[in-house]
Amino acid sequence: MISPINLMHKTIAFMQRWPGLMAVLAFAGGVASYILVERKESLAQLIAVFLLLSWLWLLLDNWLRERIEQRFGIVLSPILVRFALQTVHQESLFFALPFFLAVTSWHHGQAAFTILIIFCALVSVVDPLYYKKLAPHRTLFVVFHAFALFVVLLIVLPVLMQLTTSQSMAAALGIAVLLSLPSLGAIMPGGRWWRVPFLLCLLTILSAGLWQLRSWVPPAAMRLNAITLSHEMDYEQRKPGDSISQVNSYDLQQQGLYSFTAVTVPRGLNEQIFHVWLHNGKEVDRIKLNITGVSSSGYRAWSHKLNFPANAEGKWQVEVVTESEQLIGLARFTVTVAAPAPQLQADF
Template sequence: MLLLKKQISAKNLLLQLAEQLQRYPGLMAVLAFASGIASYVLVDRKESLAQLIALFLLFSWLWLLLDNWLRERIEQRFGITLSPTLVRFVLQMVHQESLFFALPFFLAVTSWNHGQAVFTALIMLCALISLIDPLYYKKLAPRRTLFVVFHAFSLFVVLLVILPILLQLTTSESLATAMAIAVVLSFPSLGTLLPNGYWWRMPVTMLLLAALCAGLWQLRSYVPPAALRLTTVALSHEVDYQQRKPGPGIKQLDAATLHRQGLFSFTAVKAPRGLNEKIYHVWLQNGKVVDRILLDISGGREQGYRAWTHKQNFPANAEGHWQVKVVTESEQLIGLTRFTVTPAPNQ
């Protein structure tokens, strides 16, 4: 008798919670966005609460992967039969939770004058779609292939955030792991495009997966590194080695001065969970890579992990528009700065 009362109570509580969330569809998005901001602040201080939030997100995705098995166990244990409508709503809630949770991390690190802006704008668009029921249920959900891609993208985005927080993976490792999981999840959508019963169906599907993975890897520079943030980037003729600070900033100089004094590129990178990966300065002249230099990282968490490169060997014809990109080992852009070299005065 007591067990039956507990089952009824648990069922009523679950149904009431679902009813309240359905009554206020934007509530979960607001809570997820707030938890994302809180996690971004808390992880900067190495607080365990940020890890707990990330762990909760990971378990919500595991729940989706074990959906059928869990529904059977809930029905056997509590006598609760979850309707397809409720299951679809929970799936929408997890999408909202994931996208809005990750959004603050990407908004903080995106270089808006780079292709990364497209990736972050896509996250914002997907988050908006997950929030608007007519778009989510009538336009997206009926299209199975598109819906699976949306599902895999949501997982890919949230993994880029929670893998560095939970497992302290490097940006490159997180990107590769998240990409592999997202590509595997896209397998069902690719399978529906090919007819059943043919021996070549599986090999062709595997080739499509390999091509998809290779294509995504080629676009990796457009994915902002969610776990890293550039706090300072400056060009100068000098660096204070004691204070670890750059001298007066430079945006334009002539070729004679450049060849005579060279140029320091100073960088400070914020890595809340510690910086345990290789970072490079890539020097480009008129869009062409001229040099790639590994940084010697030092400094503390409050000022960011500071490093600089002193480039002195410039091409004889150094005039033009230059960029110094700060990138990870997997070529993900952390930030960049630009300067212009004008002809020498005697020219």
């Protein structure tokens, strides 16, 4: 009979021969969970629970290894621990990737965040990069570790705890930074009175900097199904009229514009979003809307703007953002000069 330790070592050897297998499985799990989240299937929640448990095991690694050795006399090799750490990173990054690919606005700074996830996911798969370039550099490895945790928390918190996108963003940032504190402590020299205050200041500055860049983080739990700008709205059918991309200033002043959006969020989740109207890059209005999680068709909501400036000509856009300024999507339109009214000529 094969002992558990031998079985684990054989499993590690197999995975090392096929390093991309775990990444493929994690990515497939992310795609499946992304689809199932919209239908509130329990499998999506189970996947999220599994990821959180794997991170909990990782954080309690030293304590668990000591308890296992004391109780069962089994010594877990550093190779096993190192492999487990790499596996958790792969699971987290590849699991989260489908969520971010589906909601990223590629013409926005969000593209940089999603590309960073792709890069980190590839690093976690390529052993020469992970073990020879990343792992030996303690500071860089801690940042990589915290980033992977931050990314996966952005996915699982809305699903498991029904936190809004803004709440999930703040909680994920706080948890990732706080759980990195023990690892950061190993970087600092010991026995100095200023060590703890310095670390606290460092974490505060890091958190503040990341929060300022929060608009670059795609709202992974939300998806914009549709956005339409129109002069008309069918209130009974909850459908907009014909979409427009250009309007003259006279029609704009007389009729105004409806901004219609259909946003998908997990069932049971209540969100607050904003329609932000910008004229030539400057914000001129912000309209608050409340949405709730429904089926894949999305929660349909709209705002009707009638108050436009007298000199409304130029480039306009309507951004759909969360409370934490994370961009969900946008639409653009152009306002042209109104055609002069025809003059009547009298006959004498």
